[in-house]
Every structure is written in structure tokens, then in C-alpha cells.
Amino acid sequence: MSGFDDIESLLRDWLGLDAATVGRAAVERAIRGRMKAVGLDDPAAFARLLRADPAARDLLVEDVIVAESWFFRDRQVFEFVADFAVTRTAVPGRAPVRILCAPAAAGEEPFSVAMALFEAGLTAEQFTIDAIDISRRALERAAAGRYSANAFRNADLAFRDRWFTPDGAHAVLAEQVRRAVRLEWANLLDPAFAAGGPTYDVIFCRNLLIYLTAEARRAVEVQLDRLLAADGLLVLGAAEPPIMKGDWIPAGSASVFALRRGVHATTRPVARSPLPRPAAPSAPSLPRAVPPAAAAAGTRPTELEAVLAEAGRLANEGRFAEAIDHCERQRATLPPAPELFFLMGMLHQSAGDLDRAEGCFHKTLYLDGNHEEAHLALALLARRRGDETMAAHYRQSAARAAARKEAAP
16 A cells, blocks of 8 residues: 555545545645645655644645535525424424534534524524534634635625625624534544434534545444434435435425435324225325225234335435335325325425425325424425415424424323
8 A cells, every 4th residue: 555545544534535526636635735744755654644643634634625615505405494493493392403514614504504593583592503523724714703705605695784794805704693603623423423412403414425435424324313303304415315325205395405214104193084085086196095994903004114115215316206106006005194195295395396295295284283294394385485474374383283292191
């Protein structure tokens, strides 16, 4: 193994970095630059220094990692998360919404989250935001809260007037927003990170997985699964949902890039009687009636679980049309179940068919009026249509459903 290969191996161990994703030539330039800075011309000697000196290692990391970001990158993502947070906080006595941003870069993403939550009407007491990064340099820039024009790339920059003060060629972030985010140096690949602490309601992990080796991706996914609340949201970069190998399904439209854990047949009982048989064969969107004996006995859980699992697998691969077709074919053999209709709604939403998605979410609520996630999904769809009145109605319904669940023994 050459000296440069040895250093690449060290970066792979520390960061999970797949050097090919940022370009091996770029990695080698960074290595040569650090070698020159410390007065070494032998890669093997530099590798020994990196093993012995964490400070030298961290300086190399600074030159290798990609910390490019800007405020409200994919604005629809922040609106989606803000609606989710508003619903969570509407439950009386509920703990503040916990959000993690990893990596934080120079703070553009976690500060965008904070601004979105404030603009949605939340107070600083209703949420917490932890933001971690392996770059100390990036965290120092975030703590300073001073940004150049490069951090403002959206067509709509009205938020800059609300939350920033001009300072020459830069803009300084409002103290209220800076105080809402706790910055910390940490490595998401470290199994000890946040060990034993409470889980997060929302985790942003955008555009990290695409730079990692397959082994590191698996390790990060294990971490994310450990850190995320059972009913939480995982927000990834545009290219990353298909990378995930676990039991994840889309949590919003395809443009949101959010996931939640798969829906299982045993997690939510059917609270109401089955939907009636359609009045005419031309209405295929309603399930067939179930014979009274079968409805009373219920289907074997494994049948529904198998359907959900296969649909989730197809969805994880981005094969939404096939996943929807699988659900449509299989639901004719099963008693109506809110889990299945909710999954179908998520799949239609991910495929861009919002009308069918809305219909599936309504059927979910027909079967289970306390389905908090279906209320929230309808709130988000209403907001997308510009119907703030209905969006508020669905958010209130979601809050009541959540309160009933928490009050249940």
C-alpha cells in the first residue's frame, strides 16, 4: 500500500469517506497541501503523523470534506418539517420538538430550520435544535452567524430582510435564531454519539450518505435508526432515499425527500367497521366488503404485514408505481386496514398524484379517526393547495388525535 493509499484508508476509517465521490485527485491535492504545511514530503511519514496527532488529522479533514450549503435549500422541505413540528407542539404538555442536523456545515441548514419554526408560530421553548459537524472550522463560521451572498441563493429572499442585518458585503444572523441552535463538534459515525439520550422527532442528514462507503452508509443508517423517535421524520438529500436499506417509506412528496419507518399491521388496530362495497364496479378506489365472519375474526396479521413489507421494499427502490400496483392487487384479498390505505397515500404522494393520495388518507381516517399521521398528511396537502383554513383544521385534528393517544392507558 502506498503512502497516499494509507492516508485514504485513514480517511475512510475516520470519516467513512469514499474518496472517489469527491475525486481522488482532489483528495491527493489536499494531502499534499497539508504535507507541505507541516514540512513533510513523505506520505508514509505524514500517515504516521496523522495517527499520532489528532490536531493534524482534523486539519486534513477540513481540507477534504465538502461543506457547501445555503439557506432554505429546497424550501418545501422546511415548510413540511415546520407543519410537522406545529402539529407535535399542539398537544398540551408535550415535550419540545427535538431536531438534529447532521452535518451542520456553517449553520445554514439548522438556522433555516429555526427560522421556519419561528415563522410557523413556534416559540423557542417549543423546540430544540442540535447541530453537529466534524469540521471545527465550519462550526466556528456557524457560531459567528456572518454570511456572504453565497449563502443566499433562493429567488425569494424575504427571509433575509426579516432575520439578518446587513454588514457591508455580509449579513449577520439575528441573535434569536442563533440562540435556538446548539452547535457541537461530533462524528455521526461514533457509536457513542448521543448514547443514552432522548431520541429526535426530526433528523436532517442531507447530502452525507452520497460521500460515504457502503460500510459507512450502513453504520450511519444504524445510528439514524437509533437516534430517531419511533414516529419521527428522517430528511435526506435528493439522491439519498434509495440508498437506505432498512424499513423506510416516503413521508411526503418526492420533492421533500423525507422518510419514516415502515407501517406495520400490528401497530394500529382497526377502530371502525370495514368500508362498504362500492355502489358500482367503476369505483375501484374502495375496497371490497368483507364477510361478517372474516371481519370479526380479522385477517392474519402476517398477510397484511407481508403486503406492507413488499410495498415498502419497492418504494425504497423508488419503484412507486409497482408498489402502488402491488397494494391495489393485494388489498382486494384483505379486510380494509388503515395501515394499507395510509401507505398507499404516501406512495401516491411520492409519485406526484396528490388527488389519489388525499383520497387514501381520507379512507385511512374513516377506518381510524385517531390516525395522527393521516391528519398531518392532509394538512400538508391542504397547505400545498393554499387552503390555510383546512390545513389548520387538519393540524388541530392531528393534535387531538395525538393527545388521545397519549392519554390512552
